Amino acid sequence: NAGVTQTPKFRVLKTGQSMTLLCAQDMNHEYMYWYRQDPGMGLRLIHYSVGEGTTAKGEVPDGYNVSRLKKQNFLLGLESAAPSQTSVYFCASSQPGQGRHFGAGTRLSVL
Amino acid sequence: SQQGEEDPQALSIQEGENATMNCSYKTSINNLQWYRQNSGRGLVHLILIRSNEREKHSGRLRVTLDTSKKSSSLLITASRAADTASYFCATVTGEGAQKLVFGQGTRLTINP
Numbered sequence: 407n408a409g410v411t412q413t414p415k416f417r418v419l420k421t422g423q424s425m426t427l428l429c430a431q432d433m434n435h436e437y438m439y440w441y442r443q444d445p446g447m448g449l450r451l452i453h454y455s456v457g458e459g460t461t462a463k464g465e466v467p468d469g470y471n472v473s474r475l476k477k478q479n480f481l482l483g484l485e486s487a488a489p490s491q492t493s494v495y496f497c498a499s500s501q502p503g504q505g506r507h508f509g510a511g512t513r514l515s516v517l
Numbered sequence: 518s519q520q521g522e523e524d525p526q527a528l529s530i531q532e533g534e535n536a537t538m539n540c541s542y543k544t545s546i547n548n549l550q551w552y553r554q555n556s557g558r559g560l561v562h563l564i565l566i567r568s569n570e571r572e573k574h575s576g577r578l579r580v581t582l583d584t585s586k587k588s589s590s591l592l593i594t595a596s597r598a599a600d601t602a603s604y605f606c607a608t609v610t611g612e613g614a615q616k617l618v619f620g621q622g623t624r625l626t627i628n629p
Contacts, residue, residue: 410559439617448521448605449560449621464616496559505550505562506617 408432412497412509418486419516420444427512428483429497435507437500438480439464440472443511449496455480487516521549521606521620529626536593538623541586541605547609549582550617551591555601563591563604596627 410431419425429438437455441449441464451464453472461472468490471483480499484491492515498506523552524539540549548567548599552560564580566573579592593600599621603622 446621447606448621450619451616454616457616465618498560503548505565506552506560508552508559509557512556 410497410499410507410509412512413493414512415510416513417515419484419514421488421491421516423487424483424485425514426484427497427514428494429482429499429509431478431480431497431499431507433507434477435499435501436477437502438474439498439500439506440464440470440480440482441496441498443496444493452482452495479512482499487514489516492516518627521618523604523606523620523623524536525623525625526621527624530596531629532596532598532627534596535597536600536625536627538591538604538625540589540591540620542589542606542608543587544586544610549580549589550607550609551578551580551589551624552605552607552619554605554622556602593619593625598627598629601625601627 411454413428439454440452443449450466455461455474458477473481495512500506521540521542550565551563554560566580566582577594582589603624605622607617607619
C-alpha cells in the first residue's frame with residue numbers, strides 16, 4: 407500500500423515549456439487534490455476532483471489544467487510554464503469528510 | 518485567502534516539555550484538521566475535530582476546539598526530538614468537496 411505517489415520528484419523547466427505532474431493513489435479515495443506550497447505561505451488549492459471524470463477549480467487555478475480519467479490518477483498540467491509557477495506541488499487524496507493523505511511533493515523550478 | 522492563523526509562528530522547547538500551538542479562524546467551520554510537515558516532506562494528517570466536538574486525543578496529541586472563540590489548540594505532551602516539524606491547522610467550511618484552507622503553520626523545534 408504505497409498511499410499517494412507523485413512523479414516526478416524534481417523538475418526544472420524553461421519559461422514556456424509544458425509538463426504534466428502525475429499523482430496516483432491506491433486507497434480507492436473518491437477525492438483528489440492538487441496544492442502548491444510557497445515560502446511563508448500555507449498550501450493553496452489549485453484544482454480538485456470529487457470523482458472519476460470530474461474536476462473543479464480551487465483557489466489558484468490559472469495557468470494549470472487537470473484531468474481525472476481514472477479514479478486512482480490525477481494529472482496536473484502546465485501548458486506554458488512561467489517563473490511564478492516555481493513552487494512545491496503536493497497531491498492529496500481523501501474520502502469525503504476525512505483527512506487528506508499527501509504525496510511527498512514535486513519541486514518545480516521554472517527559469 | 519487563508520482562513521486559519523497559527524500562533525506562534527515559531528516555537529522552540531526542550532525535549533520532554535509540552536508544546537502548545539494555537540489556531541484562529543474567521544468563519545464558521547465544518548471541521549478543523551491539524552497536519553505535520555517534516556522538512557522537505559509531504560504533510561501528514563494528525564487529527565480531525567468536527568464542529569460539534571470540543572476535544573480529541575491521539576496518543577500524545579490533544580486538540581481542543583472552541584467554536585465560540587473560533588479557535589483551536591494542539592498540545593503535544595512529553596515532546597521528542599522527532600516532533601520537530603511544522604504544524605498546520607486547516608479548516609473545512611462547507612459540505613461537498615470540502616475545500617481545506619491552510620494557515621501558514623507553526624515551526625516547532627525540540628531541543629535535545
